Amino acid sequence: MSKVIKVYESVNRSDIEVTFEIKRMEDVHEDKHGKTDEPHRHNFYTILLTKEARGKHYIDFKAYELKNLQIYFISPGQVHQVIEEQKSYGYVITFSRLFLAENNIDYCFLEDINLFTDYGDSPPLSLNTEQFEQLSNYCNQIFDTRGSGIKFENQAIGALLQLFLISCNNICKLDVINLQQQQVGSSILKEFKGLVEKHFSEWHLVQQYAEALHVTPDHLNRTVKLLIGNTAKEYVQSRIIIAAKRMLFFSDQTNKEIAYTLGFSDPSNFSNFFKKLTGIPPSQFRK
Numbered sequence: 313m314s315k316v317i318k319v320y321e322s323v324n325r326s327d328i329e330v331t332f333e334i335k336r337m338e339d340v341h342e343d344k345h346g347k348t349d350e351p352h353r354h355n356f357y358t359i360l361l362t363k364e365a366r367g368k369h370y371i372d373f374k375a376y377e378l379k380n381l382q383i384y385f386i387s388p389g390q391v392h393q394v395i396e397e398q399k400s401y402g403y404v405i406t407f408s409r410l411f412l413a414e415n416n417i418d419y420c421f422l423e424d425i426n427l428f429t430d431y432g433d434s435p436p437l438s439l440n441t442e443q444f445e446q447l448s449n450y451c452n453q454i455f456d457t458r459g460s461g462i463k464f465e466n467q468a469i470g471a472l473l474q475l476f477l478i479s480c481n482n483i484c485k486l487d488v489i490n491l492q493q494q495q496v497g498s499s500i501l502k503e504f505k506g507l508v509e510k511h512f513s514e515w516h517l518v519q520q521y522a523e524a525l526h527v528t529p530d531h532l533n534r535t536v537k538l539l540i541g542n543t544a545k546e547y548v549q550s551r552i553i554i555a556a557k558r559m560l561f562f563s564d565q566t567n568k569e570i571a572y573t574l575g576f577s578d579p580s581n582f583s584n585f586f587k588k589l590t591g592i593p594p595s596q597f598r599k
Contacts, residue, residue: 386428
């Protein structure tokens with residue numbers, strides 16, 4: 313019998329008009345009486361900033377250790393679950409694409425900061441005390457502004473959120489990349505991501521994407537690697553694997569049906585592909 317995944321459609325379940333929310337993790341824990349939520353997905357963006365935490369955070373079937381001084385970025389559609397061993401302290405920020413539009417924050421801004429990944433690895437960003445205090449200060453300002461009724465409240469929150477995300481982006485910049493090279497690469501990366509989302513179930517080869525982008529496969533691999541740390545090939549493979557895992561876990565489709573849905577001409581090719589990338593066959597993952 314298939315499992316029906318819980319989907320949270322709105323930032324605020326009691327008011328669908330709300331497009332932004334910020335809560336303290338300890339308050340969320342108490343509201344749920346410490347009960348662990350089942351695996352679910354949101355149709356909005358989620359950020360977890362932990363001050364004190366211990367447990368596990370599963371994002372798209374991959375486990376990360378939940379601990380102090382971390383920040384997680386979860387994209388709409390990603391399946392995740394937080395399992396706490398004790399009450400966590402920190403902040404949970406949620407916002408929708410509509411909130412971005414309401415505050416004239418271009419969607420490209422989120423792509424450029426490259427913090428939210430739709431699939432593949434979504435590891436937390438580890439922080440030192442100074443970095444945490446900087447981000448916590450923005451959260452405190454947002455928390456105090458939210459619901460204050462001040463003039464331009466929404467715009468103030470939008471501006472603070474942008475500063476928060478820019479700070480996160482600066483924290484995770486390990487290498488200084490030539491600005492012109494980064495701008496050209498970012499344009500290719502955006503187009504590449506769009507093509508992958510549209511064609512991953514039919515285009516499995518980097519060459520197919522490179523041809524559509526009018527660049528060589530080698531150039532595309534190097535550009536994507538430079539900006540996100542994974543090659544174009546790894547990015548495409550991650551998208552296929554996440555789609556496969558979601559179908560295996562949340563649907564009654566047979567391995568054969570999933571294989572054909574994902575563009576594999578032979579189910580055995582799909583099984584070999586899945587096992588090569590995950591270490592286990594699809595049937596074992598489903599169990």
